Amino acid sequence: MHSFIWLFGLGLIVVGARRIVRTTSRSRAERNTLKSILDASPVCLALIDSHAAVQYANPAYTELVSVPPDALIGRQPGVLLGCVHQHDNHGGCGKGAECRGCEIRRAITEALTSGTTSLGNETKLLTQRNGLEVLRYVRFSVQPVGDGSRQVVLALEDISTQKVVTIEPHASERHFHVVTDTAPVLLWTSDQPGKGIYFNKGWCSFTGRTHSELVGHGWTEVVHPDDLPGYLKKLDAAFEIRQPFTMEYRLRRYDGEYCWILDAGELRWLEDRTFGGFVVSSIDITESKRMEELLHKREQQLHHLAFYDVLTGLPNRLLFNDRFCQATAEAGRHKQNVGLMFLDLDNFKMVNDTLGHDTGDRLLCDVSARLRSCVRDYDTVARLGGDEFAIILPEIRSGEDMGTIARKILDAFTEPFPSSEKELFVSTSIGITCYPLDSSEMTELLKYADVAMYHAKAQGRSNFQFYSATLTAHVAERQALEDGLRKAVTRGELELFYQPKVKLPTGTLVGAEALLRWNHPERGLVLPETFIGIAEDTGLIVGIGKWMLRSACLTASEWNREAATPLKVAVNMSGRQFALNDIVGTVRDILEETACRPEWLEIEITERLFFNGNDDNLRILQALHEMGITLAIDDFGTGYSTLGNITRFPIDTLKIDRSFIHDIISNPDSADLVRAVISLAGSLRMGLVAEGVETLAQASYLNDFGCDLAQGYLFAKPMPRESFEEWMVDEAARKA
Structure with missing residues (x-):
């Protein structure tokens, strides 16, 4: 050994x-x-x-x-x-x-x-x-x-110690002690596990203990307490199998400092050739340990220099390539996607030229930190050189996910970066590609991402582009819708359509639901399912919802000002609106501004609202209900309602979702659910509206089981306000 x-x-x-x-x-x-x-x-x-x-x-x-x-x-x-x-x-x-x-x-x-x-x-x-x-x-x-x-x-x-051990059987005990006491090493002997019977002068001098203090189990007192159990276990095993052993441990020196010691135990044979225990040589390896630590630190430093960027601490191109290979290999095994982003700072050269390289270096460090804050813990942000960065995105589900991350990065860059001179505003252009959708070869994917990044710069900078034409078109369409939606309110492109609510079985008009439409200058009439998700994600729904509420209240006020039988106008309210500081005050102001009475307004909410801050939302709904506004749960049966929630919240009306009405005649499960909802509403003394009624058979079925209000294409499609008013005149004439 x-x-x-x-x-x-x-x-x-x-x-x-x-x-x-x-x-x-x-x-x-x-x-x-x-x-x-x-x-x-x-x-x-x-x-x-x-x-x-x-x-x-x-x-x-x-x-x-x-x-x-x-x-x-x-x-x-x-x-x-x-x-x-x-x-x-x-x-x-x-x-x-x-x-x-x-x-x-x-x-x-x-x-x-x-x-x-x-x-x-x-x-x-x-x-x-x-x-x-x-x-x-x-x-x-x-x-x-x-x-x-x-x-x-x-x-x-x-090898003097080994020679001493070898010659011991041929020498007297006294001669052995004379030889070992003059040996330039520490020696001790043991005849039983854990028991020392002899310690040479070197051992005594090193530990500052006398021979009598060390013999027996006294030597264990100078062994570091954390190392002693392992040493005794090693010694027990050596005695059991009668094999030489080595052990590293810490020994307390005469000055109280602990030193690293390497013990090597050799079998000790007595003169009658019987096993007499071990002769153990002890070598101070403290300096060797320090050298190992120095070499280890040096190795770590070299590894960091080899794989990490010195300035920012991010992985460099070499480590980036290795991690990208690992990510794509893992994705290939599990049939997953890996997103790849290339980023380049816009006009970074100008920062270096005007403010100096020190400012440029600090900016690169700040950019690195901001990029890391925009991605997940297991994503890799790397600096490839200069002002070029790359991001590896494992386990990406779709192009929309990558677009979301890219938008998050672009939004983060809208905030200024700190500088000793002044606040710096720097943007970035992003190119995106996807494994294996665009290619399974790393070199091609890197090239594609680079091409997409330069395409983003050509499109005006501070944006992102997909290399894939399919992904680019899809994300570009969403981005275009978002851009257009931001201007739609001020341009007057949004409009409310109204769909009548009627009483069964007579078809008498009792109210209307206000439904949002977007008159896009290029796409024509855009239905809400196309853009409401974008409005929710971007927060635009708050402003749009406020506009809808004002428009619906104004319509209700004008319709009911001289009406003998008032019509109730229902309008949907988003959960994002409930997050406003004073939604109750906003509703009150709009009612006052439009001269709309609270009893002419019905606010429809979704079941999801029950799981989004129940206590706060409960207080808001109670305040609205106390004002005299009717509250309805829209699309009931598709969300998270429980009987406890329904009874706890001040709900006036349940609206049965159209998906259950559609096959109420042919699907017994849907029919049973509708009957249960009708029974529940009756027990709780709530109003009930069936959505999506399209046939006389559906209307007759609902009426037979006690649902007295309905809306759907059987009665009328959603229509602009002017068309709705004409429809009301025609219906009144027909029933006269």
């Missing part, structure tokens, strides 16, 4: 040495960083140049051979070989592989000339330590740098 870790570390260091060698292509800061890492390495390392002279030696190396750096640099490794134990160094005596000193020289020569690598040979060193000779066992390796520079790395591993 030790050899594997050491050889792996040697490979990393060779890479570092190779980088140091390439001084001409590396910055001074990076060379210094790499040198600091090698200096902190516990592996003993020397860099040998093409003349077999030492070019670099790290502190671990100079400490091992007990020779100062100035005595090594620029000289051949003879200084090292002079330290080789006399039994292993024969000074080129011709004894071949048996001579370790000759073998080191030969390994260096072969590595320099032919690139041969030598790994794992052992020898002994006699070094000086505090004025005394110390015998050390080392394993040496020679490896070429491998970059054509004809340089090699000479690395040494101190």
Whole structure:
């Protein structure tokens, strides 16, 4: 295990040495960083140049051979070989592989000339330590740098601890203690799980504890409490299977600081060859841990530099391409769509030219933040360069969804961006394409989005365009309707049609429902189902609804001013209107302005209103009801009404939806539902209106079951006010 870790570390260091060698292509800061890492390495390392002279030696190396750096640099490794134990160094005596000193020289020569690598040979060193000779066992390796520079790395591993463990069975306990106390490593022995029976002087000095304080279970007191359970578990397992082990943990030093320690436990055999526990060597790896952390941070920095934009922190083009490939692959598996947007800031060059690049950079950062706020968490916003951005939209259902997001972005850009000079107003042009609708190839989709973006610029900037002709036409139609709808009220293009409500079975007129129509200058008469959704989404319904209410009240006032039997005019009110601060005041003002009595007006609401702020809406409906206005639930049976809601709210009338009336004769379920609603209205003393009555059979059926009011094509279609007034005159004459 030790050899594997050491050889792996040697490979990393060779890479570092190779980088140091390439001084001409590396910055001074990076060379210094790499040198600091090698200096902190516990592996003993020397860099040998093409003349077999030492070019670099790290502190671990100079400490091992007990020779100062100035005595090594620029000289051949003879200084090292002079330290080789006399039994292993024969000074080129011709004894071949048996001579370790000759073998080191030969390994260096072969590595320099032919690139041969030598790994794992052992020898002994006699070094000086505090004025005394110390015998050390080392394993040496020679490896070429491998970059054509004809340089090699000479690395040494101190294996004295392993040798001590190996010779213990052949030495007395006293001799073992003498040897281990002089060893340059921390050693301790254990004969039972969790119990220490011997700690060498190095262990005692490192922890600041006496031997008597450490033996038994005392050593556990200096192990970090978070690491102790794992260590004891590892130790128990090692004793059970009698296998060597390694463990990293934190140990409290004599000064109270915790240091990272690597323990390696080797089997301890007694003189009678029975298992006696473990001899454990402890190495301070705190610096190695710091080096790992430094390398990890460096790796993270390099990863961020490789995949993220330095200025904005957004994914760059490389990461964008990778995420787009992932998104389309996932969409392909699940039969989904992926939207792609290309954005370009309009007139950004002018900002840079007039206000400077610093202002331009801050603007790009603000734009990045604003774009992220407009999309979902799992969408990707990337900066491709300059003032160009791209957005990946996974799991897109339709072109309308992409159009909604694009409109949200355009709306966000209507707000000014902060600047030290002044507020900046910047717009953007957006090109949109869709996988796999437009193409399944990324390069084509990127091109299509780019083309669509430039098309958006050509259309006047600050807009979005789809590459797909189908999507473009659909979204363009919606946008055109929205634009036209914004001007329709002021241009007088909106008009109310009226459909009569009659009493069954006589057909006597009792009122009318005001229905909205749009006289479009190009499309002709546009029905509400085409544009009401747009009005709701954009909030235009509030202004339109106010206009409808005023027009309907004015009509009711004029019809009923001298009428013997007043007609009640019904008008629909949107849930968005109920969100106004003073909808009750608005209705009161319109009634007063048009001289319309409250009892001439009926306000129709949908069942959805019950689930949109019940308490607030309840107070509004109660206030309207107290004014004398009739309240009706439109399209009853298609929404979310419950009996509790109906009885809680001040509702006067239920209007049965036309979908149930349509097949009341042929569909028993519809017939049963209609009968139930009729019965419910009767029990609650509410009025009842059947919508969409088209045949005499439907009218007769409704009348038989107690529904006395109806409206539908059987009696009259919705018609402009003038036509409705003519119809009333004709009906009166016919019944006279």
